[in-house]
Amino acid sequence: MANEAWLIPAIPLLVYVILLVAGRRISEPVVAGISVSAVLLAFLLAIAVLADVAVNGPTAPTTYAWLDFGAHSLTVGYEVTMLNALMLVVVTLVSALVLLFSRSYMKGDERFSRFYQYLNLFVFSMLGLVISPNLLQFYIFWELVGVCSYLLVGFWYYKPEAAAAAKKAFIVTRIGDVGLFIGIILLYIATGTFDFNGLYTAGGAAFSQVATLAYHGASVPFGMSSSGFITLTALLVFIGAVGKSAQFPLHVWLPDAMEGPTPVSALIHAATMVAAGVYLVARMQPLFAASPVASETVAVIGGITALLAASIGLTQRDIKRVIAYSTVSQLGYMMMALGVGAYTAGIFHLMTHAFFKALLFLTAGSVIHALDTQDLFSMGGLRKKMPITHIAFLAGALALAGVPPFAGFWSKDEILSAAFQSGHYVLYAMGLLAAFFTAFYIFRVYFLVFWGEAKGEKHAHEGGSAMVIPLLVLGALATLSGFLNTPFDPFVTRFLTYGHPLGIGIDPPASLPLILVSVIIALLGIWLAYSVYGRANRGAELAKRMGVLYTLSYNKFYIDEIYHYLIVTPIFTIARAIAFIDRFIIDGIVRMLGELGYTGGVTLKYANTGQVQTYGVLTLFGLVALVAIALGIGGVL
Amino acid sequence: MILGIPITGETVAFFLLSLLIISSGVMVMSLTKVMHTALALGGVFLGVAGIFILLGADFVGVVQILIYAGAITILMVFALMLTQKGDDTGYPGPGKRSFFTLLGVAAFCALLLFVIRGTSWPVATTKVDPFPQPSIVMIAQSLFHTYTVPFELVTLILTAALVGAVVIARKEE
Amino acid sequence: MALQPFLALGVILFGIGLYGALTKRNLIIVLISIEMMLNASNINLIAFSHFAVTPNANGQVFALFNIAIAAAEVAVGLAILLAFFRLRNSADVRDVNTMKW
Numbered sequence: 001m002a003n004e005a006w007l008i009p010a011i012p013l014l015v016y017v018i019l020l021v022a023g024r025r026i027s028e029p030v031v032a033g034i035s036v037s038a039v040l041l042a043f044l045l046a047i048a049v050l051a052d053v054a055v056n057g058p059t060a061p062t063t064y065a066w067l068d069f070g071a072h073s074l075t076v077g078y079e080v081t082m083l084n085a086l087m088l089v090v091v092t093l094v095s096a097l098v099l100l101f102s103r104s105y106m107k108g109d110e111r112f113s114r115f116y117q118y119l120n121l122f123v124f125s126m127l128g129l130v131i132s133p134n135l136l137q138f139y140i141f142w143e144l145v146g147v148c149s150y151l152l153v154g155f156w157y158y159k160p161e162a163a164a165a166a167k168k169a170f171i172v173t174r175i176g177d178v179g180l181f182i183g184i185i186l187l188y189i190a191t192g193t194f195d196f197n198g199l200y201t202a203g204g205a206a207f208s209q210v211a212t213l214a215y216h217g218a219s220v221p222f223g224m225s226s227s228g229f230i231t232l233t234a235l236l237v238f239i240g241a242v243g244k245s246a247q248f249p250l251h252v253w254l255p256d257a258m259e260g261p262t263p264v265s266a267l268i269h270a271a272t273m274v275a276a277g278v279y280l281v282a283r284m285q286p287l288f289a290a291s292p293v294a295s296e297t298v299a300v301i302g303g304i305t306a307l308l309a310a311s312i313g314l315t316q317r318d319i320k321r322v323i324a325y326s327t328v329s330q331l332g333y334m335m336m337a338l339g340v341g342a343y344t345a346g347i348f349h350l351m352t353h354a355f356f357k358a359l360l361f362l363t364a365g366s367v368i369h370a371l372d373t374q375d376l377f378s379m380g381g382l383r384k385k386m387p388i389t390h391i392a393f394l395a396g397a398l399a400l401a402g403v404p405p406f407a408g409f410w411s412k413d414e415i416l417s418a419a420f421q422s423g424h425y426v427l428y429a430m431g432l433l434a435a436f437f438t439a440f441y442i443f444r445v446y447f448l449v450f451w452g453e454a455k456g457e458k459h460a461h462e463g464g465s466a467m468v469i470p471l472l473v474l475g476a477l478a479t480l481s482g483f484l485n486t487p488f489d490p491f492v493t494r495f496l497t498y499g500h501p502l503g504i505g506i507d508p509p510a511s512l513p514l515i516l517v518s519v520i521i522a523l524l525g526i527w528l529a530y531s532v533y534g535r536a537n538r539g540a541e542l543a544k545r546m547g548v549l550y551t552l553s554y555n556k557f558y559i560d561e562i563y564h565y566l567i568v569t570p571i572f573t574i575a576r577a578i579a580f581i582d583r584f585i586i587d588g589i590v591r592m593l594g595e596l597g598y599t600g601g602v603t604l605k606y607a608n609t610g611q612v613q614t615y616g617v618l619t620l621f622g623l624v625a626l627v628a629i630a631l632g633i634g635g636v637l
Numbered sequence: 638m639i640l641g642i643p644i645t646g647e648t649v650a651f652f653l654l655s656l657l658i659i660s661s662g663v664m665v666m667s668l669t670k671v672m673h674t675a676l677a678l679g680g681v682f683l684g685v686a687g688i689f690i691l692l693g694a695d696f697v698g699v700v701q702i703l704i705y706a707g708a709i710t711i712l713m714v715f716a717l718m719l720t721q722k723g724d725d726t727g728y729p730g731p732g733k734r735s736f737f738t739l740l741g742v743a744a745f746c747a748l749l750l751f752v753i754r755g756t757s758w759p760v761a762t763t764k765v766d767p768f769p770q771p772s773i774v775m776i777a778q779s780l781f782h783t784y785t786v787p788f789e790l791v792t793l794i795l796t797a798a799l800v801g802a803v804v805i806a807r808k809e810e
Numbered sequence: 811m812a813l814q815p816f817l818a819l820g821v822i823l824f825g826i827g828l829y830g831a832l833t834k835r836n837l838i839i840v841l842i843s844i845e846m847m848l849n850a851s852n853i854n855l856i857a858f859s860h861f862a863v864t865p866n867a868n869g870q871v872f873a874l875f876n877i878a879i880a881a882a883e884v885a886v887g888l889a890i891l892l893a894f895f896r897l898r899n900s901a902d903v904r905d906v907n908t909m910k911w
Contacts, residue, residue, distance in 0.1 A: 610910025613840075613903055616832045617734065620741045627748050647811050655819050662826035662846060666834075678842055681823075685849045688819070692860040694870045697877075701852075704877055709845060709884050716888050717838050720901040735833040742832070746825040753817045759863050775867035776874070784871055791878045798882030802889035808896070 003059065005049050006078045008088055009127035011042045012095075016120040023113030031113045032103040032466075035120055039099055042127070043092035046085070053085045054495060061133035061197060074194070079133035082496050083347065087130045087279060090351050093477075094270050094358045095123045097470035101362050102263040104466040105369055115155060119267065122148035126272040130279065134194035135184045138283075142180070142244070142276060146173050149273045153260040162259040172253040176243015180280075183236030187287075190229065196283060227291065234287050234294030237280065238301075245277025245331045248305040252560055254328055258320040262365030265320060269327040270358035278334045278350050285343050299339025299419075303427040306332030308557065310437035314444070315554040318374045319364050322445050326400060327357055329434055333415050336427060342418030344493040348485045349411035351492070355481055356399035356408055359474035360442075363393040366467055367449060376445060380452040390450050392471040397446045399478040401439035402522045409519070410482035417514045432521055439525025447533035650691055658684035671717040675710060682706040696773045816857035824850035837894070837901045841887050848880045 015038045019031060026034075053059070063077030080088075099119060106115050125148055129141035147170075154166025188194055241247070246254035254274065258265055268274060281288065281298060288295050306329045313325035330353045337346030366389045367382060368374055383390050399406035402413065412435065420428040485492035544550075552558070661680030668674050682705035689698035780788050823846060830843030852873045859869025891901060898905050 608910055610907030611904060612906065613832050614734075617738050617741060620738070620745060620828070620832065624741060624744050624748065627745075631748070631752070651811060651815060651819075655815075658819065659822055659826070662823055665839075665842060665846070666826060666830050674839065674842070678845075681846060682849065685823075685853060688816070688853055689856050689873075692816070692856045694856045694859065694873070697852075697856060697870050697873050700874060700877055701849075704881055705845070705849070709881065712884060712888060713838060713842055716841075716891060720838065720891070720895045738829060738832045742825045742829045745828070746821050749821045749824075750818055753814055753821065758813050758861070760861075772867060772870060776870050779867045779871045780874075783868075787875065791875055795878060795882050798886050802885040804889075805886070806889035806892045 003062065004045070005059075005080045005088070005131055006062075008042045008045050008049070008092065009124050009131065011038045011045075012120040012124040012127065014038070016117055016124060019113055019117040019120065023117055026113060028103075028107065028112050031116050032099070035116045036096060036099045036103070038120075039092055039096040039123060042123075043089070043096050046088035046092045049080055050085045050089050053080055053082060058082055058085075061195065063133060063195075072192075074136060075134060076137050077133050078131040079196075080131065083279075083282060084130045086347065086351065086492070086496065087275070088127065090354050091123070091126050091130065091272065091275070094354050094474075095119075095126075095267060095272070097473055098263045098267045098270075098358065098362070099123075100466050101266070101365065101470040102261075104464045105263055105365055106261060111155075115152075115261070118148060118151045118155070119263075122152060122267060122272055126276065129276055133196060135187065135196065136194045138196075138280075139181065139184055142240070142280075143177065145273055145276055146170060146177065146244075149173075149257070149268055152264040152268070153257045155260055155264065159259065161256075165253075165256040165259040169253040169257050172250050173243040176240045176250055176277075179236045179238075179243070180240025183233045183240065186229070186233045186236065190233070230287065231291040231293045234284070234291045235297060237284055237287065238294060238298055241277035241281045241335070242301065243277070244280070245274045245335065246305075246328050247277070247301050247332065247335055248308055249559070251305060251309060251328045252563065255321050255324040255556075258318065258324050262320065262361060262368060265324070266358045266361035266365065269324065269361060270354040274327060274331055275350055275354065278331065278338070278346065281335065281338045282343060282347055282350075285338070288338070289341070295339050295341065297339070299336050299424060299427055302332045302335025302337070302339050303419075303424075303430040304332070305329065306336060306434040307430045307437075308332075310434040310441065311553050312556045313441040314437055315550060317376050319367065319376050319379070319445060319449065320361075320374055322376070322441055323357070323360050323364055326360075326438060326442060327353075329438060330357065330400075332434070333412060333431065336431060337415040337418060340419050340422045340424050340427065342415060342422075344485070344490075344496045345411065345414040345418050347496060348492050349408075349415055351484075352399065352407035352411040352478070352481050355474055356396045356406075356478035359392055359396040359471065359478045360400065362467075362470055362474065363389050363396060366471065367393075369467070376448045379449045381450070383450040388468055388471060392475040393446060393450065395475045395478050397442045399482075400442050401526060402435055402518060403439075403526070404519060405479075405482060407478050407480070407482035409522075410486055413515055413518050414485070416518055417511060420514055421511070432518065435518060436521045436525045439522040440529045443526045443529035444533050447529060451533075647691065650687070654684050654687040654691065658688070672714070675714040675717065678713065679706050679710045682710065694772055696776055813857055813861040816853060816861075820850045820853040820857070822850075823847075823853065835902050835904065837891050837903055837906070838888075840903060841884065841891070844887075845880060845884065848876060852876050 012035075015035055018034065019026075023031065058081040059079065061077055061079035063075040066074045066076045068074075099116070102115065102119065106112055109115060122145070125141050125144035129138055129145060132138040132141055150166050150170040153169050154163050156162045157166070184194070243250045254269075257268060260268075288298060309325045309328035309332060313322050313329065316322045316325060330349070334346045334349050334353070337343075337349060366386065367379065370382075370386060370389075371379060373379065395406065399408035402409045404410075416428060416431050416435070419431055555561075658681055661677045661684060664677035665674055665681065668677060682701065686698045686701040686706065689695075689701055827843045827846035827850060831840050831847065834840050834843060855869040855873045855876065857869075859865065859867065859873075862869075894906065895901050
């Protein structure tokens with residue numbers, strides 16, 4: 001079955017083409033029906049593939065020659081490893097549910113089929129990225145994912161904020177992409193191959209023996225030491241992941257991407273775009289494992305991101321922004337896990353996070369759909385009006401906060417204990433603090449939205465079945481998927497490390513005190529949220545008491561402003577100067593030449609009097625001049 | 638000897654004919670009355686015919702008199718009279734442009750004369766009689782041996798010109 | 811006699827004709843001037859024929875061709891002139907200006 005894995009991305013691509021060609025002529029239910037059933041089919045295939053590799057182990061990559069340049073040749077193809085089999089399932093499952101949810105959310109939108117078209121392209125890109133057997137193909141899909149996110153975030157392009165957010169998302173991730181691209185090329189120079197497998201074997205035992213990096217007669221470029229070179233490439237690859245997975249300091253695009261339709265947010269945050277960066281680091285794990293410096297960097301960046309984003313999330317007023325910052329924070333956890341070597345914990349968290357974050361976004365979408373506002377303080381009392389949404393959100397919130405037995409508890413706790421047991425006590429503390437913040441801010445949202453008094457005049461109600469079904473499925477997953485990898489039965493870990501001789505990423509055994517600490521921290525956060533927002537709204541009071549800290553958090557630590565003054569403004573100044581030069585000096589010269597020709601033509605046309613004799617006289621003068629010159633050259637004159 | 642040129646019958650004839658040609662040409666340019674112009678033109682053509690005969694081309698000289706001095710001059714006179722509108726006062730004399738044209742023509746002629754003077758023309762090393770046979774015999778031989786095809790083509794052109802002239806000059810229906 | 815005086819005569823006649831062709835307002839005079847230019851070239855041809863290293867009749871034959879072509883040219887030129895005169899009621903070169911900007 002794994003040999004047919006190429007079908008999985010091919011199905012959404014086919015739907016994309018169908019919608020591209022005939023989308024305008026198909027009615028909304030048909031468009032949604034085709035898309036959802038197609039992605040569901042892909043999901044079933046992914047399940048089959050997963051079952052296949054679970055029994056038979058990973059397949060060798062299937063490749064086809066693409067281009068040959070002398071000794072170099074590029075290939076395309078697909079490959080199923082344990083990691084990407086899991087990713088295929090997660091991506092298709094979440095995508096199918098999001099597509100279903102969009103059916104009601106986007107109902108009546110003028111460009112309904114266009115929206116589905118983009119979504120399908122997005123899913124295709126992500127699936128293609130996942131099964132790519134080499135870095136070059138991976139990079140192509142990576143960029144496709146970026147383009148799709150641009151299209152979808154800017155889907156309501158007539159809103160200036162949406163257009164700006166789309167641009168920001170594209171440009172900020174582009175910074176990371178450049179790093180990734182340089183890294184890929186450096187790796188190619190050093191190893192002579194783009195293949196993931198080739199990269200690992202090229203370095204001998206998974207890059208750990210740095211001396212054997214030189215391969216195919218190629219040596220480490222630029223006269224660097226092998227370990228230095230590995231660190232450099234690993235960091236460059238990580239920059240790509242930082243951009244895509246919204247890690248500090250390139251996290252600024254993700255919250256702005258909330259301007260897109262909510263299902264898009266769910267898709268970007270849960271299954272596709274941001275997961276790509278984490279997936280990349282996980283896929284390149286052997287490279288990072290060979291460079292302690294790079295691994296530490298990944299872990300530290302992850303930790304900083306987790307804490308920073310969580311602390312910003314504490315104070316935001318926009319429901320989607322809170323969840324967005326929570327995504328950034330959770331991605332930080334994943335990076336931290338990968339950085340401290342807890343490879344499977346990171347991937348497991350990626351998976352559980354995909355479920356509960358998609359759930360949170362879809363419930364938020366449901367709420368927004370019902371109330372037509374995103375402001376937390378104009379919501380309230382939805383517990384009774386929207387019971388299913390309420391339960392689903394609660395499940396997601398508990399999962400996010402890390403309360404047992406919900407999914408997030410198992411994965412997050414695994415990360416924290418891995419950080420502690422690998423000796424990263426500072427990171428552990430940061431993670432713990434971030435966990436406390438997480439529990440607080442998500443329950444702040446919960447209490448503000450679902451408890452208290454109803455505020456809007458609008459009569460809130462549940463969406464249609466297309467909205468409710470995904471909520472139920474995801475709610476169940478958010479509640480139960482944690483049991484896939486408990487310390488008692490680490491199924492996912494066993495699965496991911498199938499046949500791995502090196503034992504990369506096997507997590508340290510869980511310890512009860514650590515588990516207790518994180519549970520207590522989470523409960524503390526929830527209790528604080530309850531006491532501030534649940535019983536009575538004392539948020540303003542708390543904010544006043546926090547003073548500067550509140551202002552900092554509310555303004556996102558002024559990171560956007562700092563970027564604006566340090567980077568955007570100078571670049572704009574330079575760009576304006578260059579534009580001035582281009583417009584008035586370079587264009588001016590060109591335009592002047594054009595004008596000269598035109599004016600000359602207009603003036604000289606009056607020389608065309610139609611008087612043959614005048615022409616004759618001028619011709620005569622020309623002839624005399626030519627003869628004189630010829631004679632002069634010939635030396636006669 | 639005048640100016641290094643020996644005075645023989647030939648040279649005298651050449652100078653007289655040249656004088657006739659140039660003065661008649663200048664008169665063609667300067668006279669305003671149509672008939673005078675036509676007469677001066679006849680002078681030019683006759684002078685040229687004289688030069689031809691002087692150069693031993695009797696046949697061409699005769700043809701020149703017949704066609705130019707005869708037919709073409711008469712044709713021009715007819716045309717002039719047909720398009721006459723009173724007198725020629727409607728055609729003003731030389732203006733500023735005429736002056737520049739004169740300058741250009743003078744420069745052109747000066748250049749050509751300079752070249753003619755500066756060129757060493759090939760000269761027969763042994764004195765040969767220019768035309769061992771009467772020129773008409775030679776022309777006939779050339780025309781009907783070497784230049785048969787061009788000759789026939791010229792007849793074709795003349796026919797075409799005749800028909801064309803008739804078509805162009807015909808009154809529109 | 812040498813070649814040069816004849817060539818010089820040809821040049822002068824050509825110059826007179828050229829001047830007339832370029833300055834005269836009357837179309838017929840222009841045509842006459844062109845005839846004079848053709849005659850100048852004929853003088854050259856005959857002169858070269860006479861003063862060649864091995865004298866021959868080629869120049870004379872070409873002079874004859876020239877005369878024939880000139881006759882044809884006059885016929886067509888006068889026909890055009892008549893047609894133009896009928897159209898514009900003028901024989902002025904300045905009125906022949908339909909081909910201007």
